[in-house]
Amino acid sequence: MAFATGAIVLAVLGFNPGEVYRVLFKYGYSNMNYLLGKSAPYIMTGLAFSIPAIAGVFNIGGESQLYVGAFLGLLTAYYTGNPLLALIVGAVAGAALGLFIAILRVYRGINEVITAIMVNWIFYYLLAYLIAGKFYNPQYSHESIPVPPGARISSMVTFVIAVFVALIYYYLLYFTDLGYRLRVSGLSPASARYAGFDPSRSVLTSMTLAGAAAGLGGALLVLGITYSIDDTLTAVYGIGFMGIGIGLLGRNHPIGIILSSMFMSGLVIGGQWVELKTGAPPELADTLIGVIVIALAIPYAYSMLIRKLRREAQ
Amino acid sequence: MIGDILNILSNTLFSMVPLTLAAVGEIITEKSGVVNIGLEGIFMLSAFTSTVVTFYTGNPYLGLLVGLLVGALSGVLHGVISVYLKGDQIIAGVGFNSLAYGISLLSLVALWHSHGSSPRVSKIVTFTVGDFSISPLTFVAFLVGILAWWWLEKTPSGLKLRACGEDPKAAEAMGVNVYRTRFYATVIGGALTGLGGAYLVVGWIGQFTKFISAGRGFIALANVAFSNWNPLMAIVGGLVFGFFDALSIYIPIKIQEVTGRVITAESNLFRTIPYIATLIIVAIIMKKVKTPRALGKPYIKE
Numbered sequence: 121m122a123f124a125t126g127a128i129v130l131a132v133l134g135f136n137p138g139e140v141y142r143v144l145f146k147y148g149y150s151n152m153n154y155l156l157g158k159s160a161p162y163i164m165t166g167l168a169f170s171i172p173a174i175a176g177v178f179n180i181g182g183e184s185q186l187y188v189g190a191f192l193g194l195l196t197a198y199y200t201g202n203p204l205l206a207l208i209v210g211a212v213a214g215a216a217l218g219l220f221i222a223i224l225r226v227y228r229g230i231n232e233v234i235t236a237i238m239v240n241w242i243f244y245y246l247l248a249y250l251i252a253g254k255f256y257n258p259q260y261s262h263e264s265i266p267v268p269p270g271a272r273i274s275s276m277v278t279f280v281i282a283v284f285v286a287l288i289y290y291y292l293l294y295f296t297d298l299g300y301r302l303r304v305s306g307l308s309p310a311s312a313r314y315a316g317f318d319p320s321r322s323v324l325t326s327m328t329l330a331g332a333a334a335g336l337g338g339a340l341l342v343l344g345i346t347y348s349i350d351d352t353l354t355a356v357y358g359i360g361f362m363g364i365g366i367g368l369l370g371r372n373h374p375i376g377i378i379l380s381s382m383f384m385s386g387l388v389i390g391g392q393w394v395e396l397k398t399g400a401p402p403e404l405a406d407t408l409i410g411v412i413v414i415a416l417a418i419p420y421a422y423s424m425l426i427r428k429l430r431r432e433a434q
Numbered sequence: 435m436i437g438d439i440l441n442i443l444s445n446t447l448f449s450m451v452p453l454t455l456a457a458v459g460e461i462i463t464e465k466s467g468v469v470n471i472g473l474e475g476i477f478m479l480s481a482f483t484s485t486v487v488t489f490y491t492g493n494p495y496l497g498l499l500v501g502l503l504v505g506a507l508s509g510v511l512h513g514v515i516s517v518y519l520k521g522d523q524i525i526a527g528v529g530f531n532s533l534a535y536g537i538s539l540l541s542l543v544a545l546w547h548s549h550g551s552s553p554r555v556s557k558i559v560t561f562t563v564g565d566f567s568i569s570p571l572t573f574v575a576f577l578v579g580i581l582a583w584w585w586l587e588k589t590p591s592g593l594k595l596r597a598c599g600e601d602p603k604a605a606e607a608m609g610v611n612v613y614r615t616r617f618y619a620t621v622i623g624g625a626l627t628g629l630g631g632a633y634l635v636v637g638w639i640g641q642f643t644k645f646i647s648a649g650r651g652f653i654a655l656a657n658v659a660f661s662n663w664n665p666l667m668a669i670v671g672g673l674v675f676g677f678f679d680a681l682s683i684y685i686p687i688k689i690q691e692v693t694g695r696v697i698t699a700e701s702n703l704f705r706t707i708p709y710i711a712t713l714i715i716v717a718i719i720m721k722k723v724k725t726p727r728a729l730g731k732p733y734i735k736e
Contacts, residue, residue: 129537133544178524230720231659233471233524237652238709245702245709253699364528401549403539410533417529418521 125411126404135400143397144404148390155386157275157345160282161186162381164337165363167289168218168330170372172232174293175326176306176319181221181236182334183360184243185214189338190349190356191247194264195255197271197343206271207281207339214335215328217243222327226320232327240360244353252351264349267342278344283378285336289329290374302326334360358406362388365409368416384409438688440566445680446673447572448638452477452630453679454575454672456654458582458665459626463509465586465663466619467599467612467728468516471527473627474651475534476508480631482538485642486545488555494636495558498629501636505628506621508534513620517613520732531651539644552642555635571629571637575672578626582665595619599726602733612733627654649709653679656712660719663726678711 127137149155168182193210197203221239224230251264293299305312305322312319338356342348346355366384370376384405391402456473463470480501488497512530515521539549546552560567586592595615597605602612634650635642653675660674661667686701 129540133540135544180528224717228717228720230716234652234656234659234716235713237649238656238713241649241709242706242713245705249699249702252702361532365532368525399543399547401540401543403536403543405536406532407536407540410529410531410536413529413532414515414521414526415529417523417525418515418519 123408126408129407130400130404133400135398140394140398140400140404143394144387144390146390147393148386148388151389153275154389155382156279158385158389159378159381160275160278160344161337161341161359162362162366162385163282163286163378164333164340165360166366166370166377166381167286167363167374168214168334168337168360169363169367170370170374170377171289171293171302171330171333172323172326173367173372174306175302175322176309177222177225177323177326178233179218179221179236179327179330180233180364181217181239181360182330182337182363183358184236184240185217185331185334186338186341186360187240187243187247187353187356188213188217189335190342191250191338193335193339194267194342194349197267198265201268201271203271203273203343206267206343207336210339211332211336214338215332218327218329218331218334219324221331222324226323244357247349247356248351248353251349251353256351257348262351264351267347271343272347273340273344275344278340281340282337285333286374286378289333292329293374298325334363362405362409365413368413437565438684440564442677442680442684444566444568445683446676447568448676449679450669450672450676451569451571451575451633451637452650453654453657453675454579454669455571455630455633456627456651457657457661457668457671458575458579459623459630460655460658461661461663461665461668462582462586462595462626463620463623464658464729465599465726466595466616467602467726467731467733468513468616468620469523469527469730470509470512470516470620470623471524471655472508472512472530472534472651473654474647474649475527475531476505476624476627477631477634477647477651478531478538479508479534480504480628481634481646482541482552482642484632485552485555485635486541488636489553492556494556497555497636498558498632501632502625502629505631506625508628509621509624512624513617516732517616517620520734523730523732538642542642542644550644554641557636557638557640569633569637571633574629576669579665579669586665596726598733599728602728606735612735616733627651630654653708653712656716659716662719662724674715675708675712678708682707 130137130140165182169179172179189210192213193206196209197206221232221235224235225232255265257263257265301317302322305319309319349355366380370380387405391405394400395402483504484497484501487500488494515526516523560569594610598612598615606612634646657671660671682704685704686697690697
């Protein structure tokens, strides 16, 4: 359905949808190494959306959580040359930001969507300032200082780390007491209270876990794929928002998220080729994701439709 | 000094228009029980379509009208999904934001082969006296806020609309059609937001740019909470948030003027001001607000 809508949009705008989709799928899914590496940050922002969603919180702040992870991961890698430390710093920075949004919701009652969007913009401009004004590369002034070769990791390793983290989250959610509490809080805060635990704690925990994932995603992105951040932030922009579509498409399940990340990263890579070959801009991916997300918002409609069809079949 | 104050005041009055119009629209929508967080997307789509219409007809008033209609259509879409199909309103809003952003930028490239901005288009009239200028839409925003307040608080149809957001079952029992009421409230909200989006181009900036809405849809949502769902307070909220927006534009220009130094990187730093201010203001007032009780919950007839 998303692709059909996308085709209509493309045709209306004067692009040849057949050609665009052919390029999209031919190039999007051909280079496995690139595809998997690109998936890693998406897996992390997908988790960053889904873990809180399971606990009943809407984290639209994966974007800024990824920014701080990417930026502080980059600085750590640049000044210490230690990739492991850089990944840890990235994850901790993201976690702190996730916790901040959760604290405002729990203790001040502020809707997490509004907070997260404000925080996203604050960090977007802050990062743009820091890269253009403080930590730019003297040789290429439109880029940040680079990750030194010794601190870089291969794209395959970034993918393995991301999958490993997704599996840890899977274990946490479905095989531990903590996961049980998160899930009950999301389904019904009242029953959580009745069962003797505080749903507010689930908000705080899930947002911290989410921020850690997105922050690590940012560090993986910089250390494993881009090695620097450009001053218009195209390297980091949009990955957090993409996480929302990925989480929903993966039905908020860590395994589903790994698969939907690979699907989405193929779309994004394909989108870049589409731009090169046909001139259609990469925002094509945003359009498709928008339609997918809207379609995933209305499960009730599908059950109504199925019931109606069944009744008519009888 | 007087010139500086007039400059900031003038920019505040320009900036408050979309923040007030969208917030008043969203208040009407939310009072009926539907939350639409797709305001950002409506801003983008209306701003873009009104740019296209103004570019090809040369008539910015027609652009304004088309922006309003596109906003209303977005409201129709959200109304169908959230009222009749009982979809998840937050997810639908997020999806719409992404879709609208994508479509606007795809169309920008298709029409003008630019990834950043459209050509400049003509604007609606502004009244200027010396350093001070004001848009007629500022008066419209004030008027819309006052009328919406009067309608919601003082008329029977406004009462019925509020009943749908507080207790839809009771409203239905009193003979109010909850579905229809929520649907038209969502369409009106979309139309007002669309007017604000079109204004961004034809009333203020004069061209469509990639980040033209820049989170203003969400600042408008913050304004709804700030106003405590009172359209009159949404006018005040528009002025408060508009002031910080104006300040963030004014400071780097002033520094450049005074020191003669060209500011590029630092201007990014000043652009964080409206978002930080929004966060602080909302954090201070939020505990005291009263949300419509049935907000965000689909109504299912038994």
